[in-house]
Amino acid sequence: MSRLWRRELWRLAALVLAGVLIGWPFSTVGAGVAVALALYLFYQLRQLHALQQWLTHHPQDEPPAASGLWGELFDRLYRYQKGQRITQRRLRDTLRRIQESSEAMRDSVVMLDRHGDMEWWNSAAERMLGLQPAHDRGQHITNLLRDPRFVDYLHARDYREPLTLSSPIDEQMILQFQITLYGDDERLLMARDITRLHRLEQMRRDFVANVSHELRTPLTVLAGYLETYGDMADQLPPRLGRGIAQMQSQTTRMQNLVNDLLLLSRLEIDRGGQDDTRLDPATLLDAVRRDAEALSAGRHHLEVVVEDPRGLQGSEKELHSAVSNLAFNAVRYAGEGSRIVLRWRAWGEGACLEVEDDGEGIDPLHIPRLTERFYRVDKGRSTATGGTGLGLAIVKHVLLRHDARLEIDSRPGEGATFRCLFPATRLVDGQPQPATQRA
Incomplete structure (x- = not known):
């Protein structure tokens, strides 16, 4: 491009020199230079006009014929436009294929912008959610799905687990909602009809x-x-x-x-919540310790440690059952002479109720499946221990009903720790408890 600029400057210099030579015999050098510059300006304006006409009226046609710098500019603009048209065509084809594939899906697909407004959806969303293109485009998703559970799910921004709700247009239709974040804080909402699975x-x-x-x-x-x-x-x-x-x-x-x-x-x-009361974790753990002692018959060392003075809001019967299952598992599987600790302590903004032992431990390979019904690490010891294979499944469901979750940390030969993590919303103020109680 620098070569073209030098050529254009030489052309301008030659035109000015010609004006000087023409005006010299008539002692009108200034007038000659002015005429030369006027001709050069007229040429530039003519090429600029041609550029404007081409871009405005015939952008897809061949560019106007020109030489020098303008010819190079026309060619570059034409190649750029051609590349842009090819890119746009590919993007349109891709978007069309995405929309066609989304239309072919049985699941509802709704695209939400960063504010939660609906931008696009497929025909399945119209059947399952009752969306109408003429009225609902641009509306916020909560104007359609008003269930408080969906509103909380949308604003919580924790979409690791799906949400199951009835369809807003048919209570007999059960839908499973899943939200995925993408782009500039935009969201993709998918709803699957699981009515048959729900009935089964x-x-x-x-x-x-x-x-x-x-x-x-x-x-x-x-x-x-x-x-x-x-x-x-x-x-x-x-x-x-x-x-x-x-x-x-x-x-x-x-x-x-x-x-x-x-x-x-x-x-x-049962959704639970009817028998929620304020519980004293120290009293709960001490009762579980006594039950575990009876099962242990002196073969283990059981200990209760309370490090957090706050109480817990929940069902005493259900939580006693969950903690008992964890403690009884420790007694059955930790090995004779093991130390078992029932502990209540702070965990972030919430609190943690954990059962820890220094027994044989568990291979991490089995941990993801421990809460499945009837799953056993060692299938040969079920008769000897007297367990039913449902204890951890019960623990999982009890914690879900208390807005809590179960974490398992274990390695072979290093013991095992089962943590029940409760959110701050489940905690209540309480009086300090004794720090440690031993069997």
Whole structure:
């Protein structure tokens, strides 16, 4: 480009020199230079006019013919425009394919701007959410989805877990909402129809609850007769006595399993909150410690440590069940002679209720699945320990009902720590408690 500029400057200099030579014989050098500059200016204005006409009326046509600097400028603008048109066409094709693929999806897709206003959605969103292009475009999403749970979910900006709600136009349709952040704080809202899955899950819950309930009566009758026969063990043959003892053990195990299944069903169906009271963590942990001592029969060292004076708002029965399951697991699996600590302490703005032991520990490979029903790290020791395989599933559901979560930290040979993390909204002011209670 510098070469073209030098050529343009030489052209201007030559034109000025020509004006000087023409005006010299007539003693009108200034007039000659002025005429030369006027001609140069006219040429530049003519090329500028051609540029304006081309960009305004025929931008997609070939550029006007020109030489020198203007010709190079026309060519560069034309190539730039051509590249931009190709890029725009590709972007339009990509956008069209995205929209066509979104239209083909059975799930609702809604694009929200940084303020939460709806910019675009597919036809599935119109069927599931009742969106109308003529009226709802540009409206805030909470004008359509007014459920307080969705509003809290949207503003909390924690979208790791989906939200399940009824459709705003059909209460019988169950939708699972998931929000993803992208771009300049924009959001993509997806809603999936899980009505069939929800009904199947409800059928499963009802089936488990009904079967568990129906099993209680025959198990009670069976346990009663076995207890009677057990009292007469000295009058029975030894082989028959051993069989009755084993039947009693398995009947007790079955009763525990039925009770845990019924508790899980109730936790899944009932939203809870009706029996929330102010709990004293020290009293709760001490009660759990006494129960764990009875199970341990002196084979472990149990300790209660309270480091936070605040109380806890929740269901005493449910939290006692959750902490008992953690403590009983520690007694069953930590190994004889292990130290088990039940601790209540601050954790960030909230608080942590944890059960820690220095036993065998758990391979991190198993930790993500520990809260699944009937999942066991060692399937061969279920009969020996007497557990049902539902304890941690119960803990998980109890914590969900108390806005809390479970964290597990363990390594083989380094013991295990199970933390129940409660938010600050679940804490209440309380009086300081004794720092430590030992068994």
